Amino acid sequence: MQGPIGVFDSGYGGLTILRELVKQLPQYDYLYLGDNARAPYGTRSFDTVYHYTLECVKHLFSKGCHLVILACNTASAKALRNIQQLDLPHIAPDRRVLGVIRPTTEVIGTFTDTQHIGIFATAGTVLSESYLVEIKKFFPDIHVVQEACPMWVPLIENGEFDSDGADYFVKKHVEHLLAQSPDIDAILLGCTHYPLLIKKIRQFLPASIRIINQAEIVAHSLTDYLQRHPELEAKCSKNGERTFYTTDSTEAFDRxxxxxFGQEVKSLxxxxxSPIK
Incomplete structure (x- = not known):
């Protein structure tokens, strides 16, 4: 039986990924799950993120999803590998779970001429060193520096991403990142919330530095993945429907x-x- 493509995030950020998936692959049905009641994931331990993410993946499977995208850098960094290697073979060997880090690192080298790349991310993603490990596999000569930005998600979720109050925190982390490597010519926004801060980030960056759009990369990668796995693609329903679930208040989620997401959402x-820890 066919089912929607599941898209999971700890909260709202994954909607920037879903937005691009819908733009590039509008024919498919998508089921989005935001675990807002237990967000943020970025400051939680590896074990907690793994437990929460696996629970949400299982829920998406129960809703008929044969393919689930972890549209969350923290979940991709802290939970994806265990789910793929330890859990799927036992609970759902015919289903697949993909993340956002691997597709990004596979092509990130094409965005830099100086071979110096910067990454803004949550503390959890930075501490996991997932980007450092994965980039080294594909582009061993690239020098990568990271900067954790713990205040950026709260700023965004409190509607302050375009306010004067955000300037201090954006400028601070931009300066910290560039101080680590003055040769940076490309910066990855390693959190799906951060695209909402692009205008602010750009204000404090030299015009020559490129900001990498992760959502576009993930959407292109999914297109390629479905073409290479026709047996899985055939299990994805195609009615152009989008369904949204949240583990917290639907009113707050919709607002x-x-x-x-760029358009109105009506969630369930x-x-x-599981209790909030």
Whole structure:
């Protein structure tokens, strides 16, 4: 039986990925799950993120998804490998879970001439060193520096991403990143929330430095993946439908989601049952 493509995030940020998936692959059905009741994931331990992410993946499987995208850098960094290697072979060997880090690192070398790249990300993603490990596999000569930006997600989710109050925190982290490597000519926004800060980030960056759009990369990668796996593609339903679930308040989710997704959203509540830790 066919089912939608599942898209998971700890909250709202994954909607920037879903927005691009819908733009490039509008024919498919998508089911989005935001675990807003337990967000943010960026400051949580590896074990907690893994437990929460696996629970959400299982829920998406129960809703008929044969393919799930972890549209969250923290979940991709802290949970994806364990889910793929330890869990899927036992719970759903015919289903697949993909992340956002691998497709990005496979092509990131094409964005730099100086071979120096910077990454803005959550503390969890930075500490995992997932980007450093994966980039080294594909582009061993590239020098990568990272900067954790713990205040950026709260700023964005409180509607302050375009305010004067955001300037201090954006400028601070831009300066910290560039101080690590003055030869940086490309910067990856390694959190799906951060595209909402692009205008602010650009204000404090030299015009010559490129900002990498992760959502476009992920959408292109999914297109290629479905073409290479026709047996899985055939299990993805194609009615152009989008369904949204949140583990927290639907009213708050719908209000915030319009900023990330670019259009109005009408969500449903989903109680996963695990307590907030």
């Amino acid at each position: 915030q989601s319009a900023v990330f 509540h989903q109680d996963l049952g």
